[in-house]
Amino acid sequence: MTTTDASSREQFSAMWRRQQPAWHGAMGFVWLAAVVVTLVEDPGPDGRTPSLLLLGAMALAYVVLGVRAMAHEDVRYAVGYHVVAWGALLTIQWVDPGTQSWLLFFALFPQLWAMMPSRWATVATFVVVIAFSLVRWAQLDFDPANATEVLISATISTGLSLSLGLFINRIIGEAESRAETIDELRAAQQRLAAAERDRGVHEERERLSREIHDTLAQGFTSVVALSRAVDAALARGDVAAARERLSLIEATASDNLEEARLIVAELTPGHLQSRTLTEALERLGVAVSSENGLRADVRVEGDPVPLGGTAEVVILRTAQEALSNVRRHASAAHVGLTLAYADPDRVVLEVSDDGRGFDTGAPRTGFGLDGVHARAAEVGGRVRLRSEPGAGTTLRLEVPR
DSSP states (O other): OOTTTSOHHHHHHHHHHHHHHHHHHHHHHHHHHHHHHHHHSOOOTTOSHHHHHHHHHHHHHIIIIIHHHHTTSOHHHHHHHHHHHHHHHHHHHHHOTTOOGGGGHHHHHHHHHHHSOHHHHHHHHHHHHHHHHHHHHHHTTTOGGGHHHHHHHHHHHHHHHHHHHHHHHHHHHHHHHHHHHHHHHHHHHHHHHHHHHHHHHHHHHHHHHHHHIIIIIHHHHHHHHHHHHHHHHHHHTOHHHHHHHHHHHHHHHHHHHHHHHHHHTTOOOGGGTTSOHHHHHHHHHHHHHHHHSOEEEEEEESOOOOOOHHHHHHHHHHHHHHHHHIIIIIOOSEEEEEEEOOSSSEEEEEEEEOSOOOOTTSOOOSSHHHHHHHHHHHTTOEEEEEEOTTSOEEEEEEEEO
8 A cells, every 4th residue: 555545544654653662762772871870879778679679570561562552452561561660660760769761751752641641640649659759758758848849840740741751642642633634635525526426427428418319319310311201202293302402311320320420530620521511500400401392592791701610510519400390390491500700709600590489488498509518618609599379489509609
């Protein structure tokens, strides 16, 4: 697992493991100083041997239990180690009242807070200070005159230990809290990324649905209409007209096949390959006029300017959808397509027919017009639809340049 893959809590644990050699080194340095002082200072009534043996027991306890306790393997290791270590130091104090082994306080008190939960460390601090104070006072024959000195020493030791311990605990707590917060933020980022991926998949599905609706479905509609025209021509005995319609069916099917390949290849619409938007609309108008007698006129106002592939796709798809709706629903004889470049800020496509119209407030089935609105919104454009029963329909698309 790399650093970037690990959670912040795991990184925090790894940081603590990296710091443990420093703790071991500090313990070794203080313990060695206590041994040296014991060797050079005047021995107690029982000599140096008891103190040295007790210091050796303390070192052994650290190797066997303290190292594991520092690694937070089990709190029982911490309890066992501190019972041995503090017991040994308390015994040294008892057998050698003049000992300087209290130097080990600088290692043992921080270890209490590093190895144990804060509540346990607080209780242990009070127990240790009280025990050493009682031993010290006992060595002074419980003289009331020395009680104040012992009490002041105990208070200072307790205050320093608690201050240092709580400070260490607070730093560790803040670090752990930040690690948890970072992990929560990362988890939230992952959830957001997953939601974004899901939204992208959903949008891509909608886009493909619109592409299929605006190209293949309309092409199949044209094939159906031309097939009916062929059937009608054959019924009249007009073989020439039937052949002409069959040629259009073949051309439409070929165009749809090409559109399908381009959709798969994520290219721009087939009508825009190797031709301008104006040429694509004119070709579309010719194709519509050839299908079933609907006359389609295409007019361009102003000087055409390139808009970029996305905007031109939106205009072409809108024109295709509008013409498809005219063929299927309007029963119109004439439809006009106007592409206007006169406005310096936007390009306008207007598709008007003289069909039967419809009530724009009535519920709609299908999603052709919804797809038109969605496409326009993608490029910052807008769509307006005007229609009344018996008065034809006008669709106006405005796309920013």
